[in-house]
Amino acid sequence: MNLHSGQIIEMRNRLWRVDEFSETELFATPINGDYNDKRVFLRDIEQIKPAELDKISKDLVGDFQAQRMLLHAYQFDLMHGSAPFLSLQRSAVIPYNYQLVPLVLALEKSKARILIADDVGLGKTIEAGLIISELMQRGKVKRILILTPANLKEQWQEAMEYFFHIESKIISSLSRKEYEKQLPAGANPWQYFQVVIASIDYAKAPEVKHLIQEQQWDLLLVDEVHLCARPHATFRASKQMKRYELVRDLGKHIPNVLFLTATPHNGYTDSFASILEILNDKIVTTTSGNTFLNKPAAKYNVCQRNRKKLENWYKKQGIASPFPKRKAEEVFVDVYESKKLANCFNEVLEYGDRLLVNAQGAGRKYNIATWVAFHLQKRAISSPYALVKSIENRLATVENKLEFEETEEEVLSGSVQDLFFEDRMTDEMASSKLDKELLNEADKEELKSLLHTAKAVKPADDVKLQELKNKTIPELHAIDKKIIVFTKYKDTLEYLESNLAGNDYDIFTMHGDLSLTKRQEIFLHFENTKKAILIATDVISEGLNLQRLSSCIVHYELPWNPNRLEQRNGRVDRIGQLKEKVHIRTFVLDKTLDKDILDLLITKANNIREDRGYSAAYFGDEEYIKAVLQEATKRNRKRRKKNVQEGPTLFDAIGQDKVKEAVKKIYLKGRGRSAFAKNRRGKFLRQSEHRPAGNR
Incomplete structure (x- = not known):
C-alpha cells in the first residue's frame, strides 16, 4: 500500500503513526506512545493495513468517562498545536523559569551548541534534559552520546529515565562484553542503542574512541567539561589532553553539542577558549600567541548564571528565592592542646624533611619526596589512625622487601592536591601508592619510632x-x-x-x-x-x-x-x-x-x-x-x-x-x-x- 507521513496504519494488532519510510523500511510510532517509542520495520514482511481513529459517536453524549476522554484529547491536541515546549508534556519536572533559558537558547538556532555553566546546585542536569527531550520530540535528534566522569554514569541514566522517560544504556569495559553476548551476531553496542552513556576516560581510549567516531550521532553531551579543556600551554597533562582531543574530534562532526560545568574557567584563557572554539570557532581569536574571546559571537553558545544574580532577580520580582541560605x-582546632598529638605532628614533619634531604639533586625523586611529605602531613591532619595505617604500609613494604611498579607522578601529586581521578583510580589507591614510595632499609627504625608515636595518640x-x-x-x-x-x-x-x-x-x-x-x-x-x-x-x-x-x-x-x-x-x-x-x-x-x-x-x-x-x-x-x-x-x-x-x-x-x-x-x-x-x-x-x- 502507498504510505505518507502522519498516516494512521494498523500493524501487529496496534495502531501506528507513520513517521518515515523508504522502499524497504518503515519508521512508525504507536498511537499511545511518543517519539521515544519509534520502531523500525521491514515493509516486505509486515502486514500493513490502512486505519483511522474512531469517530466521536453521538451515542456517547452524556457518558461521563467518554466526555472526560474527549476533553483530555482536546487538551493534548491544543498542547501539541500551540505549546512552545513539547518536552514539558513528557517530563516529570516542573522547571523553574530560569531553567527554561537554555532551552530557549537551544531552539534559537538550527543546531544547539551550548555551554551551560550555571553554578553548582542550579540544575544543569534538568536544563540539559529538557533540551534533549525537546529536540527528540521535535524529531531533530535520534542518537545521543552522553560522556560523564565515571562516578556520574548511573546518575545520568537514572535522571534521563526518571525525569524525561528516556531510556539509555551505559557502555563500559564490563557492560560492553555483556551486550556483545546478548545482541545479534556482529551488532555493535555503540551503533545498536539510541542513547548511550559512557565515562570520558573510558571513551578516550584509542580502541574505544575509534568505535565511537565511526557512528553517526545527533547530539553530544559532556558533563564536567572543564576536565576536557586543553591543558595550559606551559604544562604537561597527557590524560587531560586525550580527553580534549576526544571531545574536540567528536564536537567537529556531531551537529548538536551540550557542555556542562559549574567551573568553566581554570584561570587560563587558552584552556577556556579550547572549550568554546569547539562550540563556535568564531568566539576565539589567537594573535601572536595571545588568545582573545569575542563575547558577541558567543551569544547563542554560552549560558551562565550565578546564584547571587538569580537571587537578586527573584528579589526584584517580589518572588521568594528557591535557594537556601x-x-x-x-x-x-589547636593541635598543641594535646602533647601527644603535637609530638606526632613534629615527627611527621621531621620525617618529611629527611625524605627531601635524601632526594637532593634528583629531579623526579625530589618531586616524589615532596608529594610523599605532603601526603603524610595530610594523613596526620585527617586522623591519627590514617597516619598509623600509612606508616604501617611503609614499614611493611620495607620489612617484606616488596617491589612496586613505578607510579606516574601525576597520580601522586593529584592525590595530594585533591584532584579527581579517572575511572580506574580512587583516592584510596593513590594514597596507598604514596605510602610505598621512596623507601629503603635505613628507614626501618625511624618508621618504627614514628609508628610508636602515632599509636600513642588515643581518641581521648x-x-x-x-x-x-x-x-x-x-x-x-x-x-x-x-x-x-x-x-x-x-x-x-x-x-x-x-x-x-x-x-x-x-x-x-x-x-x-x-x-x-x-x-x-x-x-x-x-x-x-x-x-x-x-x-x-x-x-x-x-x-x-x-x-x-x-x-x-x-x-x-x-x-x-x-x-x-x-x-x-x-x-x-x-x-x-x-x-x-x-x-x-x-x-x-x-x-x-x-x-x-x-x-x-x-x-x-x-x-x-x-x-x-x-x-x-x-x-x-x-x-x-x-x-x-x-x-x-x-x-x-x-x-x-x-x-x-x-x-x-x-x-x-x-x-x-x-x-x-x-x-x-x-x-x-x-x-x-x-x-x-x-x-x-x-x-x-x-x-x-x-x-x-x-x-x-
Whole structure:
C-alpha cells in the first residue's frame, strides 16, 4: 500500500503513526506512545493495513468517562498545536523559569551548541534534559552520546529515565562484553542503542574512541567539561589532553553539542577558549600567541548564571528565592592542646624533611619526596589512625622487601592536591601508592619510632575528634537530625565510625568500595532513620543530590582543592533543599601554617567568585598548586625537638609570619593576580546575557 507521513496504519494488532519510510523500511510510532517509542520495520514482511481513529459517536453524549476522554484529547491536541515546549508534556519536572533559558537558547538556532555553566546546585542536569527531550520530540535528534566522569554514569541514566522517560544504556569495559553476548551476531553496542552513556576516560581510549567516531550521532553531551579543556600551554597533562582531543574530534562532526560545568574557567584563557572554539570557532581569536574571546559571537553558545544574580532577580520580582541560605563556619582546632598529638605532628614533619634531604639533586625523586611529605602531613591532619595505617604500609613494604611498579607522578601529586581521578583510580589507591614510595632499609627504625608515636595518640588525645563528638555534632543535631560528614580517607571514615558509635544516633558510612546498589540501600536507610550521621568519602561529592536528606555538612579535613569543597557543599546547598538554611562546618588545624595555606586557598576562591561571578577551578592546575604549597609550607624549625641535616627541606627558619606574607604575595600580587586581570579583559561569563524566562 502507498504510505505518507502522519498516516494512521494498523500493524501487529496496534495502531501506528507513520513517521518515515523508504522502499524497504518503515519508521512508525504507536498511537499511545511518543517519539521515544519509534520502531523500525521491514515493509516486505509486515502486514500493513490502512486505519483511522474512531469517530466521536453521538451515542456517547452524556457518558461521563467518554466526555472526560474527549476533553483530555482536546487538551493534548491544543498542547501539541500551540505549546512552545513539547518536552514539558513528557517530563516529570516542573522547571523553574530560569531553567527554561537554555532551552530557549537551544531552539534559537538550527543546531544547539551550548555551554551551560550555571553554578553548582542550579540544575544543569534538568536544563540539559529538557533540551534533549525537546529536540527528540521535535524529531531533530535520534542518537545521543552522553560522556560523564565515571562516578556520574548511573546518575545520568537514572535522571534521563526518571525525569524525561528516556531510556539509555551505559557502555563500559564490563557492560560492553555483556551486550556483545546478548545482541545479534556482529551488532555493535555503540551503533545498536539510541542513547548511550559512557565515562570520558573510558571513551578516550584509542580502541574505544575509534568505535565511537565511526557512528553517526545527533547530539553530544559532556558533563564536567572543564576536565576536557586543553591543558595550559606551559604544562604537561597527557590524560587531560586525550580527553580534549576526544571531545574536540567528536564536537567537529556531531551537529548538536551540550557542555556542562559549574567551573568553566581554570584561570587560563587558552584552556577556556579550547572549550568554546569547539562550540563556535568564531568566539576565539589567537594573535601572536595571545588568545582573545569575542563575547558577541558567543551569544547563542554560552549560558551562565550565578546564584547571587538569580537571587537578586527573584528579589526584584517580589518572588521568594528557591535557594537556601548558607551558614558556613570554620572550626579551628589547636593541635598543641594535646602533647601527644603535637609530638606526632613534629615527627611527621621531621620525617618529611629527611625524605627531601635524601632526594637532593634528583629531579623526579625530589618531586616524589615532596608529594610523599605532603601526603603524610595530610594523613596526620585527617586522623591519627590514617597516619598509623600509612606508616604501617611503609614499614611493611620495607620489612617484606616488596617491589612496586613505578607510579606516574601525576597520580601522586593529584592525590595530594585533591584532584579527581579517572575511572580506574580512587583516592584510596593513590594514597596507598604514596605510602610505598621512596623507601629503603635505613628507614626501618625511624618508621618504627614514628609508628610508636602515632599509636600513642588515643581518641581521648585527639582534640579534633573530641570537638566533633562533643560539640559540633550535638550543635548540628539541634538543627537537623541528619548530618553528612565528609572525609578524604576511608581509614578516617572507619576511625570516626568506631569512635562515634554508642551515641543516640545511627551511623552510616559510604565509600568507593561499595557497589551502586549498596550505596542506594544506605541512602534509603539514612533517609528513613530519625536521627543519624552519614560518614562519606568524596565518592558522593560530585553529582549526587542529597538536599532532601540533610541540610548539615561537616568537612572533617579541608580539601586543598576548593573545587572539591564546593562540590561537597553543592550536594545539599541547592534547589529543593527542605530547610531554609544549610549549615556547614569545616575543621581546620589552628596554629599551623597548614591553616594559613588553606585559608588562603579558600579566600582566593571566594575572591574569584565575588570578582568574576562564578566558582573557578583555578587551583585545579597541578604546577600552580605545587609551587604555592612548596613556598607556603615553610615552617619555623624552632618547633622541632631536634635538628635535621642541612639541605633543601620542606620548611626553613625564616619564620611563620614572613612565610605567611610570602604566600599572600604569591596569591595576591604574583602570577595569580596577573592571570585574573588578563582574564577579566576577555571575560564574558560574569553576567549572562540570557535572563531568566519571564524577564526577557
